Amino acid sequence: MKITPILLAAGQGTRMKSDLPKVLHPIAGKPMIQHALDSVSHIATETPIVVIGHGAERVTDYLGASARTVRQEPQLGTAHAVMQAESLLRGASDLVLVSYADMPLLRGETVARLVELQQQNRGAMSMLTVFADDPRGFGRIVRDQNGTVEAIVEEYVATPEQLRIRELNVGVYCFDGKWLWDAIQRVEKNPRKGEYYLTDMVELAVKDGLTVQAKVMEDAKEAIGINTRVHLAEVEAEMRKRINEAHMLNGVTLMDPASTYIDSGVSIGRDTLILPNTYLHAGTVIGEGCVIGPNTMIHATKIGNHSKVLMSVLEGAQVGDEVDMGPFARLRKGAKLGDHVHMGNFGEVKDSTLADGVKMGHFSYIGNATIGKNTNIGAGTITCNYDGVKKHPTLIGEDVFIGSDTMLVAPLNIGDRASTGAGAVVTKDVEADTLAVGMPARAIRKKTSSKK
Numbered sequence: 001m002k003i004t005p006i007l008l009a010a011g012q013g014t015r016m017k018s019d020l021p022k023v024l025h026p027i028a029g030k031p032m033i034q035h036a037l038d039s040v041s042h043i044a045t046e047t048p049i050v051v052i053g054h055g056a057e058r059v060t061d062y063l064g065a066s067a068r069t070v071r072q073e074p075q076l077g078t079a080h081a082v083m084q085a086e087s088l089l090r091g092a093s094d095l096v097l098v099s100y101a102d103m104p105l106l107r108g109e110t111v112a113r114l115v116e117l118q119q120q121n122r123g124a125m126s127m128l129t130v131f132a133d134d135p136r137g138f139g140r141i142v143r144d145q146n147g148t149v150e151a152i153v154e155e156y157v158a159t160p161e162q163l164r165i166r167e168l169n170v171g172v173y174c175f176d177g178k179w180l181w182d183a184i185q186r187v188e189k190n191p192r193k194g195e196y197y198l199t200d201m202v203e204l205a206v207k208d209g210l211t212v213q214a215k216v217m218e219d220a221k222e223a224i225g226i227n228t229r230v231h232l233a234e235v236e237a238e239m240r241k242r243i244n245e246a247h248m249l250n251g252v253t254l255m256d257p258a259s260t261y262i263d264s265g266v267s268i269g270r271d272t273l274i275l276p277n278t279y280l281h282a283g284t285v286i287g288e289g290c291v292i293g294p295n296t297m298i299h300a301t302k303i304g305n306h307s308k309v310l311m312s313v314l315e316g317a318q319v320g321d322e323v324d325m326g327p328f329a330r331l332r333k334g335a336k337l338g339d340h341v342h343m344g345n346f347g348e349v350k351d352s353t354l355a356d357g358v359k360m361g362h363f364s365y366i367g368n369a370t371i372g373k374n375t376n377i378g379a380g381t382i383t384c385n386y387d388g389v390k391k392h393p394t395l396i397g398e399d400v401f402i403g404s405d406t407m408l409v410a411p412l413n414i415g416d417r418a419s420t421g422a423g424a425v426v427t428k429d430v431e432a433d434t435l436a437v438g439m440p441a442r443a444i445r446k447k448t449s450s451k452k
């Protein structure tokens, strides 16, 4: 059976007051529309269709091959939006699932329940409804004495009696693909707003003598659509709560979930402890038994097992097992730390590999370097990797001892077991098992002011 989702995303999103199309605003580090795509990905047998209008180019660029797009120009309502997909879907999909791109809390399980309901009954359509005390401009579900759904009435045309109805239209429907395309042609332009309303499909099905089924959603929060940045923050908080709870149920300790910010898709092993004020951004993978934070930001970084990261910033890096970092360590793009590496305060590593057991205790900058096993990098060591035009590599062997405040002027090779003296400015290669020292300070005169 062919099942195709259509996501509506053509609306202007004026109330966001943003240059970024509404559906590209991130929630837990992932664009709103990606959450919507994820919610339909399990039931879809065909590539989803996204109806775009405002900000079409940027949305299309984001989607790439993950969805097909159709343009709705001008935007004449939700039924008109669905009509744009007719040429792609008429006769090509048994079921058509319609949802919104601005409803990121909708769960895949909920969508699956709706599709199952439609598959079991095979009426004209099934839809999701929700009971809520604050109806917030939602369409009201009108049922007859037997509880059968008769219509969806939009708020602005509802009678006072209908306004009291607390069962609301979520805006997610599963249509029979054979019935949909002829029926949608019969939707009439709404005289007040000049729009074609998808909600009219319910009355059309009833007129055709076909069943309309409604599935009541258990968690009303799933129906929150985003129109303003106030909604954005509300949904962000709810999404973070969900993500945090899932990690805790997986065996991760969050000392203070309220100040722990974990993006969608981050993976964390069991018995890892996350301390407060920690941000784990998209693409991050953390192993078991680690201690991360407090006050730490990690972006797209992979960390092994039993490592400690204290008050540090890591981005696009790789960290091995039993590494000990911070406070105030910084890993930038392409930093690779092996197992048992120690990196103390105020160090920065970029595009470099530190092999197992490297110690770098204090105040160092390592860029474009490869450092062998168990080498010690003294306090204040700097790889002078940039000559103002090009970056140059530094190669340091195993068991090397780099003295404090050594300047390593790249390109440079330091052999295994070599040493440099404190304050050395190393401009030429140092062979293995060799000591290189430079410029010791000389006494130049007696200080006149000093008292005997």
Ligand code: UD1
Pocket: 008, 009, 010, 011, 012, 051, 072, 074, 075, 076, 077, 078, 079, 080, 081, 100, 101, 102, 137, 138, 139, 140, 152, 154, 168, 169, 170, 171, 196, 197, 198, 199, 225
């Ligand atoms: C719609 C429903 C209402 C339901 C509510 C739930 C209709 C007529 N009403 O109302 O019953 O309770 O959703 O949120 O359907 N869109 C387009 N093209 C258009 C118009 C809208 O793509 O021409 C998209 C919007 O980008 C948005 C979604 O459809 O994502 C909903 O549109 P919106 O105008 O917000 O509908 P509501 O008035 O909220």
Ligand code: CA
Pocket: 225, 227
């Ligand atoms: Ca809306």
